[in-house]
Amino acid sequence: MSKMEAYVETGMLVVGFLLIVAGCYCLIRTYHLLKIIIGVEVAMKAVTMFVILAGFINGKIALAQAFVITVIVIEVVVAVVAVGLAINLYRIYGNMDIRNLRKLKG
Amino acid sequence: MEAVIYICLGLLFICGVLAVMLRSLLKSAIALAGASAILAIIMYLLGSVWAGIFELSVCAGLVTVIFVSAISLSNTDKQDLAKLYEDAKRMSALPAILIICGVVLILIAAKTPFMLPAAVPAAETADNFREIFWNHRQVDIWGQVIVVLTGALTVVALFKERE
Amino acid sequence: MQVIESSTVLIFAVPLVIFLINSLFSKRLAEKFSMGLAYVAPITQIVATAACFVQIAHLKQHDIIISWDLAGAVSMRFAVHTYSLVFLFCIALVSLASIMVANRTVPQKRTGFASLLMMLILGMNGIVMVTDLFSLYVFLEIVGISSFVLIAMFKSETGLEGAFKYLVMSVLASIMILTGLAFIFMQTGSLQYDHLEASALAGQSPTQLVLIYAAMILMIAGFAIKTGAVPFHSWLPDAHQSANTAVSVLLSGIVIKVAGIYGLIVITGFFGKLPGIKLTLFIMGTISIIIGALFALRQSHFKRIVAYSSVSQMGYILLGLSTVSMLGLLGAVAHVFNHATFKSTLFTNAAAVHEQTGTYDINELGGLEKKMGVTSFSSLAAFMSTAGIPPFAGFWSKLLIIMALWSSGARVFAAIALFASIFTAAYFLRLQRKVFFGKLRDQLAGITEIGGSVKLAQIMLTVVTIAAGLLFPFALLYFRGIGLL
Known part of the structure; x- marks a missing residue:
C-alpha cells in the first residue's frame, strides 16, 4: 500500500469516530424520541463505513459487502421497531418527550 | 480518486453533524438521507458496488420514508418544538466536543501512523x-x-x- | 452423526413451521390453537438436545461440526458442543415455563406472543450454534428485536417505556459489537471461529494488536450491556419489571445469558489470553455482584427485586469466565443452568402472586404461605439455590467458580464472591418474609393457590432445581467418566 492510501484510511477512521461521538452525544442530550433514533442512525453510518474500510484494507471487499448488506437489513428493521415504539408512546402522551418516561424508577 | 474520497468524507461528516444539530426534525431526516447517499458513493469508490446500491435504496430511501411518516404523524407546532425540547441549547456543546475529539484523534494519528495489518492468510479462496x-x-x-x-x-x- | 444432524434440523425447523402455521390460518382460529401449538417447539428441543447428548457421550467427542448442503453449494455450518447443549436445554426449559405462565397472563394477542416467541427461540438457538462471529451478531439482533416487541406488544405505558430504554441500550451495544467486529475483521480477514483461532494473535507485534485491543474493549462493553452487568445495568430492571411476567421469565431466565454471556464465552475463548481482559472481567463481575445485591435490598416491587438479583448473579458468571480456565468455564456454564432454573421459578412465582392477589408490591403482601403452599415452597427452594446453600444446585456452581478463582490466584475476588452470598441471602430473606411468612393480612383472606399450567410450571422448575442440586456431583463424575471434561 502506498503512503497516500494509508492517509485515506486514517481519515476514514477519524471521521467515523467523530460521527459516532456526534451520534452518541445526540442520544444522550436530546429530549425527542425520534431525534434519539436519528442519532443512532448517524452512528450506524460510521459503523457501516468501518466494515467496508476493513474489507478494503485486507482485500476481502466481497466478504465485507456481504456483511454490510446484512447490517443494512437489520438496521432498517431496528429503525422500524424504534419508530413503532415512539409512535405508540406518542399515542399515549401526545408528544414525543423522553421526560415522559419516568414511570420506572428505583 | 483520493481527492474525491476526501471530499466525500468531508460531506459525510457535515451531513452527519447537521442531522444531529438541525432544529427541524424533517431537515434532520433529510440530512441523514444525504449522509446515506454520500456513504453509498464512498462504498462505490472503495469497490463495493452492491453494498452501495443497498445503502442508497434502503437507507437513503426506505429509512427516510419511515422517519418522514413518523414525523408527519406526530406533527407539533414549530415554536412548541423549539421551546419544549430546547435542542439548540442542549446541543450547543457538540461543535466544541467534536473539535477537541478531532484534534486529539489527528494528533494520535500523526504520532502513531496507521499500521496496516500484516498480510492476511488466504483462508478463503x-x-x-x-x-x-x-x-x-x-x-x-x-x-x-x-x-x-x-x-x-x-x-x-x-x-x-x-x- | 445422523442423530445430531436431524436433531439440529428439528431445532431450527419446528419454530419456523409453527410461525408459518400461526400466520397462515385466520386470526380467530390461530388465537385459539397458537398457545397450544407453541408447546411443541420447546418439547421437541428438549428431546433433540437429549438425543444429541446421548450421541455425543457415545462418540466421546465434545465438539461436532455439522454442515448442511443446500442446493449442492458450499454449505451452512453449525457446531454442537457440550456447553452449547446446556444452553439449548436451558432455552427449551425456560421457553416451556414461559408458555405455561403465558397461558394465564396473556389473555389477548396470544398468536402474536407465540409467533414472536418462536422467533426468539430461533434467534437464541442460532446464537449458540453458529460458527462465525458475524452470524452471531445477526442472531443477536433477532433476539434483540423480538425481545423489544415482546415487551412492548401489550402497549402498557410501562411496557413501552421499558422496551424503549432496552432498545436504546441494545442499539448502543450493537454499535460497539459491530465496530469491534470490523476491527477484528480488519486484522484477521475472516470472522469464522476456526480461522480466528489460527490467525488472531499469531506473530503480531504489540502495535499491530492495537486494533484487537480496541475491538476487545468495545465487544466486552457491548456484551456487558446485553448481559446487564454493572455499570451497564440501568435498562435491565426497567425492562424486566415492565414486561408481561411470561416475557420476564424469558428475558431474565435465558435471554441475558444467551445474548450476553454466550458472546463473552466465545470472545474469551479466543482472546482471553491477552493481558488486561481478565482484570476487566474480574472487576465488572465483583461490582455487579455487590451493586446488584444492594439495589435489590432497597426495592419493594417483587419483579424488580428478582431483576436486580439477576444483575448480581450475572456477576458470578462473569467472575467464572474471567479466570479463562476450564474450571471457571465449567462453573460459569453450570451457573447459567442453575440461574435459568431458579430465576424462571421466581418470576413464575411473581406471576402466581400477581394473578391471585393483583399486586406486586411486597409491602401489601404477607403470610401467603398458608394460602399458597406450592408457590411458597418453590420460592424457598429457588432462593436457597440462589444464595448457594449446600444441598441446592447454586451451591455447586458457586463452589466451582470460587475454586476456579482461588486456583487462578485471584484470592481477593474469591473472598468477595464468597461473602457477597450473604447479601443474596439478605434480599431473598426479606422477600420471603414479607410475601410468604408472617401474619396473613385481612384483605388477603380469600386468596387461593393458583392452579393450572402455572402450578405445573412451578412444580416442574422446582423439581429440576432440587434434582440438579442433588445430582450435581454425580453428573460431574459422569461427565468426567465419559471424557467430556
Missing part, C-alpha cells in the same frame, strides 16, 4: 461477491429472512391503531 454472499454466508441470509419476518410481526403488533 473465492473473492467473488456472488459466490461469497450466496454460498459462504447462507447462515446470514437465513438470519436476514428471520429478521424480516420479525419485522413483519413488529408492524402487525405495534402499528395497528385499534384492536
